[in-house]
Amino acid sequence: MIKYIRWQATIAFLGMILIVAVLGYLAFSFTTVIVPDVGGTYVEGLAGNPKYINPILCQYNDVDRDLCALIFNGLTDANEKGEIVPDLATHWEVSDDGLTYTFHLRRDVRWHDGAAFTADDIVFTINSIRNPGFQGVPYLADLWRTVSVKRIDNYTVSFTLQEPFAPFIDYTTVGILPAHILQNIEAKALPQARFNTQPVGTGLFQVAELSARHIVLRANPHFYGARPYLSTVEFRFYPDYESIFGAYERGEIEGISRVLPEDLPKAREHQNLNLFSARLSGYTLILLNLNNPNTPFFQSKEVRQALLYALDRQKIIDQILDGQGIVVHSPIMPDSWAYYQNIKKYGYDPAQAQALLDQAGWVDSDGDGIREKEGIKLEFGLLTNDDPTRVEIVEEITRQWAAVGVKAVPQTSGVAGLVRDFLRPRRYDAILTQWQEFPPDPDPYPLWHSTQGQGEGQNYTGFANREADQIMEEARRTTDQTRRMELYHRFQQIFADEMPALLLYHPVYSYAIDKRVKGVQIAPMIDPSDRFRTITDWYVLTRRVILSEAQRQSGK
Template identity: 50%
Template structure:
């Protein structure tokens, strides 16, 4: 009997060993990994408050632009290179003469309320843009008034232009509005309509609640994208300015900061759980020089003085000190990442000796020994005007300091909201500005002769050949021909140097480490930071990873 018990124990023990060995072998072949899971609320602090959640009305408010980017779609959208790609339109074709565009619309799109999207919505939006009292920005409305829009069938729209305009596709990225909701609303009531608070769009998110304190957006279950966002919701919290955001993060009120201005970098870098994402933007810093002020700043009319001012700037040092490294040294009026950029145009690097030589050649010499160059009793002295933005102030002061080494006296003038008016009326000597050119690289609005009084040619550069090249490039549909025209324009710009191009702007976004898979590609607008939001996640779940098999040659997953 005792022998029988020993055999039973031995058999049981052997069974346990065999089962254990099997489980161990199974575990070696199968393990678990974490993968993204649905859920989690991403909270972000932004500076400002929403006013009009209507794509036609968002141009002057960044918070409105942020929200509209999540709620609406245009026929097209601009990618990281500033080129149009399909959005509500599945495709389009352009006639060889550039006068006719045929857009084919997606047929799987519904508005967030369930109604179908079609060509009637597109034509309705265009009609609002074309209306005499359109609330859209004047330049946008003016362009669309020159375009004839026709419905070919429920999912095909034709646009006819009066003259070729290669940048036309940029203007098709504006969000489309729902005809079935806004038809019949007097156009003058659009800015105050309830739609501005609870809009209905076709985008990946929709408004669940909104107040003067925050907005909660939830995924749109009817969005045409195959992939729904992992996040349960996005909540934007509104603050008076960016200075409030670090404290809000420290107190646990938000997980992200919509933008980290350079002046906040010293404070932000102390948060070790805050990931910083930086990317170049379509904006750049420059100094406008008033070339038409004969009384106060006639010295700017001498190209040797203009070039000396640029040669006398260590722009990398400006970026490092005034902008905490958040910039990229720039040369010329077209961004270096653009297809229109001419890399063979010689740059003008920091060269203090060359700067001094140019001023000496122009007979600007410190004759009276007061530390400021002068000529015929007139000092080389001017006022540099800037906005009240802390980064602009720091940059302006750094410019003045570097020019002092050239014996050029500069006084910094800080303006509030009056800077735009002073630029428009040419009431300045030199002005520091940050300019954004999204999408097509066409620099016509900034440098053509016709734009001195009605555009952004604030310095009054009046060059016949440069204007001819810009006008011709606007009418040419062939990209290679446009590229050649813009290359010639950039050479003239470098020779004349009507303004001082300083640096490309860099956008920095801060998000807590608990939010994963955040990516920041080059931005056309700050709202583009949400371009990959469908991939962001906060929650995870475990799945079993099957052993690499001969059948699949890779990893198999089972929940």
């Protein structure tokens, strides 16, 4: 009997211990949370190989631009709204005459090799671009050769312009090179420098290993800004985007740097893939040659407006692009600080298109399905490159225009010859083309000012409007962003009324990342490399912490 009582007491005691343990576990569970932890590796597939991991030479290669975005920094950076914000510089001042910009540099920046970052690096980089032997993109050299750079002290540098130019600040986003490594290499020899495959930057990540197969980046222990959770990022190189998708299915990578429209259905079927899409800077449009004597009808804004009303742009996006596009309403990007929200929008309205053409005197008097006026048929060539998707879009556009009595004859050319043989000599009727990767500053001068309507200028339509010209000129001179916004709002109103070109759609960039990788976010992108804008928030490891600690870590 005594043994039985003792046995009951033992069971009761053990039960109490178990209850306390369970209650303690539950209390711990309900007062702790899962948070990101530092460490781990993210692996992504890229199409192609690096050539110049150098911020002043990387503009021609997508892989180079992706890597430079993580390895280098500029004096400034552009946020998702296209606003220029400090990066290697803490702040800057602009002289009253708008000619001199003085930048004050951070004092806590070190290169990946531990050397201090100073004004000497700024001066070296800009002088390399200014040098006649510079081998990079012409637009960088064209701007910087009109600017003088001066070292004030170790942490102050100034730039002096020949005339006021508000978009100048955009150019200060260019990545900076280390003078202490490259100062003895001439600009013309930079493409051959070993540095291009053994880069040293100031960025979030630094190169740990590079081979023909992959590159491994390690988190920069000297980085001055927010540190990433990821300790390593590996990029593996593949011949094309189709190969990248296959690599994911074989378990070789976690990130697909670009999902092509034809692969979207397959990507959506993968339960472990998160698919991200974002609008890219730029748009596809139809340029109308306003000065071609063979197409006098393009000089009528009623005809131009009618042509846009007659286009079902959303149908083109949905049926041909698999939804990978966003209808355009303005020549200025929607996420820009200068975008005019109340701009006139042309929806698909074939009845309105026909009414405008009737009012302008273009009628089908002989019943052949083509409108005419004073013996001239409303008929013209619609040229594009030989890309199958572009050809399909042109064919759909011709069908939609035919429904309102306009005949467009599809024409094709090789990609290389489109600018050389047709756009630059202004030898075309209408062209379906694409402008992409606009800089953050919304300056429309290069594309729409009348002085750019000949020769090397990119105003290929020949659009000329005195008020629009004056607006673009003043907006370039003033550094007052509020005033520039007012001017660009008025410019967009003029553009929407005149419609010198038919804006179709913004491209959409899609990429996919395995669900194991958390914290990935997306925003409008100027360049595909902007997908790494939030990489400091990405993580693959987690840990459990007490709620109060998590709140402290999140700043709550």
